[in-house]
Amino acid sequence: MAILVNQNTKVLVQGITGKEGSKVALQMQNYGTKVLAGVTPGKGGQEVHGIPVYNTVSEALENHPGINTSLISVPNFAVFGAMEEAIKSKTPLINVFTEHVPIADTAKAIALAKENGVRIVGPSSMGIISPGIGKVGQIGGEDPRGVFRKGNIGVISKSGGMASEVSWILTQAGMGQSTVIGIGGDILEGSSFVDLLLEFEKDPQTESVVLFGEIGGTYEEEAAELIKSGKFTKPVVAFVSGLFAETLPSGTKLGHAGAIIYGDKGSYKSKINSLESAGVKIAKTPDEIPNLLK
Amino acid sequence: MLLFEFEGKKLFKNCGINVPESQLVGVSDEIRINAPLVLKAQVLSGKRADSGGIVVVEKQQDLETKLQDLFGKTVNGEKVERVLVEEMVEVGKEYYLSFSYSTETRGPVMTFGSGGTGAEEKGAKSTAVDPIKGFNGEGLPSELVEEGKKLWEVFIKYDCELAEINPLVVDKQGKVWALDAKVILDDEADFRREEKFVERNLFGRASTEAEIEARKIDEGDHRGTTGSVYWDLDGDIAVIAAGGGGSVVNMDALIAQGGKPANYTEHSGNPPREKLKRLTKIVLGKPNLKGCWFVGGTANFTDIYETLMGFVEGLKELPEKPKYPIVIRRGGPNDKKAFEELKKIGEEEGFDFHIFGRETPMTSTAKIMVDLAYGHTS
Numbered sequence: 001m002a003i004l005v006n007q008n009t010k011v012l013v014q015g016i017t018g019k020e021g022s023k024v025a026l027q028m029q030n031y032g033t034k035v036l037a038g039v040t041p042g043k044g045g046q047e048v049h050g051i052p053v054y055n056t057v058s059e060a061l062e063n064h065p066g067i068n069t070s071l072i073s074v075p076n077f078a079v080f081g082a083m084e085e086a087i088k089s090k091t092p093l094i095n096v097f098t099e100h101v102p103i104a105d106t107a108k109a110i111a112l113a114k115e116n117g118v119r120i121v122g123p124s125s126m127g128i129i130s131p132g133i134g135k136v137g138q139i140g141g142e143d144p145r146g147v148f149r150k151g152n153i154g155v156i157s158k159s160g161g162m163a164s165e166v167s168w169i170l171t172q173a174g175m176g177q178s179t180v181i182g183i184g185g186d187i188l189e190g191s192s193f194v195d196l197l198l199e200f201e202k203d204p205q206t207e208s209v210v211l212f213g214e215i216g217g218t219y220e221e222e223a224a225e226l227i228k229s230g231k232f233t234k235p236v237v238a239f240v241s242g243l244f245a246e247t248l249p250s251g252t253k254l255g256h257a258g259a260i261i262y263g264d265k266g267s268y269k270s271k272i273n274s275l276e277s278a279g280v281k282i283a284k285t286p287d288e289i290p291n292l293l294k
Numbered sequence: 295m296l297l298f299e300f301e302g303k304k305l306f307k308n309c310g311i312n313v314p315e316s317q318l319v320g321v322s323d324e325i326r327i328n329a330p331l332v333l334k335a336q337v338l339s340g341k342r343a344d345s346g347g348i349v350v351v352e353k354q355q356d357l358e359t360k361l362q363d364l365f366g367k368t369v370n371g372e373k374v375e376r377v378l379v380e381e382m383v384e385v386g387k388e389y390y391l392s393f394s395y396s397t398e399t400r401g402p403v404m405t406f407g408s409g410g411t412g413a414e415e416k417g418a419k420s421t422a423v424d425p426i427k428g429f430n431g432e433g434l435p436s437e438l439v440e441e442g443k444k445l446w447e448v449f450i451k452y453d454c455e456l457a458e459i460n461p462l463v464v465d466k467q468g469k470v471w472a473l474d475a476k477v478i479l480d481d482e483a484d485f486r487r488e489e490k491f492v493e494r495n496l497f498g499r500a501s502t503e504a505e506i507e508a509r510k511i512d513e514g515d516h517r518g519t520t521g522s523v524y525w526d527l528d529g530d531i532a533v534i535a536a537g538g539g540g541s542v543v544n545m546d547a548l549i550a551q552g553g554k555p556a557n558y559t560e561h562s563g564n565p566p567r568e569k570l571k572r573l574t575k576i577v578l579g580k581p582n583l584k585g586c587w588f589v590g591g592t593a594n595f596t597d598i599y600e601t602l603m604g605f606v607e608g609l610k611e612l613p614e615k616p617k618y619p620i621v622i623r624r625g626g627p628n629d630k631k632a633f634e635e636l637k638k639i640g641e642e643e644g645f646d647f648h649i650f651g652r653e654t655p656m657t658s659t660a661k662i663m664v665d666l667a668y669g670h671t672s
Binding site for chain 2: 023076077099100101102103104107108110111112126127138139140141142147157158159160161162164165168169172185187188189192212214217218219222239241242243244245247248249250251252253254255256257258259266284285286287
């Protein structure tokens with residue numbers, strides 16, 4: 001089954017005529033994902049890798065009503081408009097690859113998405129891959145087969161690079177993945193650990209889940225609360241990074257935008273303590289993860 | 295970016311918030327306002343009052359001595375170079391008011407409570423604000439609603455991550471004042487903010503030459519990110535790390551193994567080799583290094599050949615050929631081709647390369663680096 005990306009996934013790429021957009025469209029096609037259309041304002045009528053380009057999302061949807069997923073890969077100054085268009089067209093799943101999105105724009109998009117009953121994954125999301133089935137976004141690059149393998153473990157990661165690294169560690173240990181999601185490392189994210197754990201709970205293919213978390217924010221603590229409340233019942237292994245960052249002055253910018261601490265909130269200790277008290281096994285290094293899943 | 299108090303107050307003033315009459319002075323400037331006054335050290339660290347950074351001047355004749363005392367001081371590690379001289383406001387009631395973003399509500403929140411240092415712990419409460427409709431004054435006593443709306447305007451107009459007034463004061467005549475300002479700007483919105491602010495350094499020291507040079511690498515070239523985040527640290531192992539997530543994971547691992555990093559830097563996306571070459575020359579331009587660690591996970595789309603060739607080009611151009619061990623761990627597109635070339639160049643040029651691919655766990659090369667750099671034989 002997997003979550004978010006399955007056999008029925010039909011993708012629209014917003015920003016398809018851009019360098020990254022056209023590259024990722026081809027990557028998705030090569031991995032067997034159906035890419036039905038693309039959007040770039042003012043470039044309607046063109047084609048990219050045989051995929052028709054439209055000026056607006058609604059025009060694309062009129063011609064391809066099957067579209068149920070939009071991948072957004074546009075410059076950061078244009079990303080709010082792109083998100084708004086996709087949300088108002090009620091595209092059920094919107095994956096935002098664009099990085100460096102102003103937090104005010106993300107906040108507005110999240111509020112709009114909630115109103116319209118659609119899901120955003122991202123911004124700064126490397127993508128979503130259900131190995132052997134399909135992928136949305138850059139995750140796995142040109143050849144995901146070398147890193148990802150179909151199986152029973154769900155992976156949710158604030159880091160796109162670490163989503164791949166963790167999956168590769170799992171694959172090497174003979175453990176395949178159901179769906180791997182890079183949720184992005186910004187302060188505000190459309191989908192949090194909790195949102196996706198609830199999806200994995202319903203997914204019969206997924207038997208256990210790996211979380212890659214970082215200092216900052218409360219998404220890890222919220223995941224721990226969900227598990228404690230009994231709403232997520234499958235085994236979870238977590239890795240939390242950022243101990244080093246806590247040795248630097250409060251507010252120092254490094255790593256992801258969300259990995260920033262002001263005061264005591266979102267510290268490494270707070271995350272580890274709450275996850276452990278929820279029965280989550282903590283990996284001290286990423287390569288410990290397979291043993292903790294056994 | 296965290297703003298100084300005087301910068302934050304300028305933004306407040308622009309949106310109609312009352313701030314006391316003030317003057318920003320350097321060590322030799324003349325003061326035009328008369329006592330009673332408050333002298334406020336312009337440093338970035340919080341809790342200035344507890345560290346002697348805020349001085350009350352009741353009598354005019356004490357002004358000069360107290361001001362010179364403050365200029366000689368270091369507040370929480372920061373040398374006092376500028377002082378905001380402010381007229382005294384008679385405090386009636388004190389409050390805490392801020393707007394920020396909360397991961398719990400995944401949107402903006404208004405936080406309000408009784409003021410003073412540590413207001414957050416004193417039961418200030420946060421309520422969610424609808425980012426589309428904006429702040430309508432809900433949750434504030436009627437006398438503060440107008441100021442609340444003005445602070446919201448600051449928060450949105452200048453793309454802030456935090457706009458905080460602590461204390462927000464109502465004086466005996468009922469007038470509302472912002473006596474302090476803490477503003478954190480969202481760096482991602484720099485492109486649409488007209489007001490520009492000089493780069494600052496939270497380490498309580500001036501930026502190093504390497505930090506300044508590293509940040510120039512990305513200027514005017516949006517292909518990948520390289521050097522935009524670079525901090526000099528006190529250790530002796532130079533680090534060139536990849537990925538916003540993986541870089542921090544690897545720093546954690548290096549420190550856990552007893553390694554002392556000479557710097558923190560990350561590169562991500564798909565930067566051209568020229569960027570890596572420049573970064574390498576900066577990172578390895580430091581004296582007394584004992585090792586170099588080029589480390590990253592299994593990349594999704596960073597071209598490993600290009601980035602590693604940039605690294606090697608940088609190595610070749612160093613004024614002095616590095617004799618210390620260089621540990622490389624990387625995976626991703628074109629990694630095999632990169633490693634073949636690296637081996638060849640390492641032999642030709644006599645670099646002490648230790649090359650690991652995706653089959654070696656990323657963080658396990660932290661121990662290898664530390665053992666080689668510090669001559670452990672275990």
